[in-house]
Amino acid sequence: MKEDIIIQISNRLRDLRKEKNITLQELSEAAGVSKGMLSQVENSRAIPSLPVLLNLISSLQVDFNDFFKDINLLTPDSKVIFRKKEQYQFFEKENAEGFSYRRLFSTTVHDYHVDFVLLHLAQNAQRPPVSTEAFEFKYLLQGKVRYQIGEEFFDMEEGDSLFFDATELHNPVNSGDSEAILLVIYFFKERSL
Numbered sequence: 682m683k684e685d686i687i688i689q690i691s692n693r694l695r696d697l698r699k700e701k702n703i704t705l706q707e708l709s710e711a712a713g714v715s716k717g718m719l720s721q722v723e724n725s726r727a728i729p730s731l732p733v734l735l736n737l738i739s740s741l742q743v744d745f746n747d748f749f750k751d752i753n754l755l756t757p758d759s760k761v762i763f764r765k766k767e768q769y770q771f772f773e774k775e776n777a778e779g780f781s782y783r784r785l786f787s788t789t790v791h792d793y794h795v796d797f798v799l800l801h802l803a804q805n806a807q808r809p810p811v812s813t814e815a816f817e818f819k820y821l822l823q824g825k826v827r828y829q830i831g832e833e834f835f836d837m838e839e840g841d842s843l844f845f846d847a848t849e850l851h852n853p854v855n856s857g858d859s860e861a862i863l864l865v866i867y868f869f870k871e872r873s874l
């Protein structure tokens with residue numbers, strides 16, 4: 682098991698875009714990728730192909746050597762990934778109000794990129810249904826959630842879990858009277874876009 686460098690590249694792209702005050706829309710148009718795809722790449726939810734990555738770096742007007750200079754491409758051959766809670770990484774998704782994501786860590790196991798995330802759902806959280814090129818596991822740590830997957834609805838209480846093919850449209854709704862917290866594990870089959 683090795684820690685993935687995808688997060689380092691994603692963070693570098695997002696940080697450079699924000700430093701240069703470039704919007705997602707502006708960078709996506711300049712690089713020739715959709716705004717949604719760029720958002721997924723910046724949040725380590727999609728792995729860009731080499732041409733897409735090079736277009737993004739070029740569109741940010743950054744030297745390739747400068748882009749990669751602080752990225753650790755060599756990972757120690759360790760069987761353990763340890764993170765202090767201060768190292769958890771917050772990220773956002775577009776069109777999602779009241780959804781707060783905190784990445785615990787991300788790694789590659791065999792052919793799968795695995796992403797471990799805590800999702801906090803405010804009482805008024807809302808977003809349109811989404812699909813993801815992954816399998817997803819959800820475990821409700823706190824609160825109540827009504828989870829829609831396709832045409833089916835699942836009423837979750839603390840301790841309940843779901844596992845599903847996330848290419849199906851899906852959406853959680855906080856159905857309780859306080860914040861809900863889900864442990865989410867994404868299993869992405871490694872492939873280029």
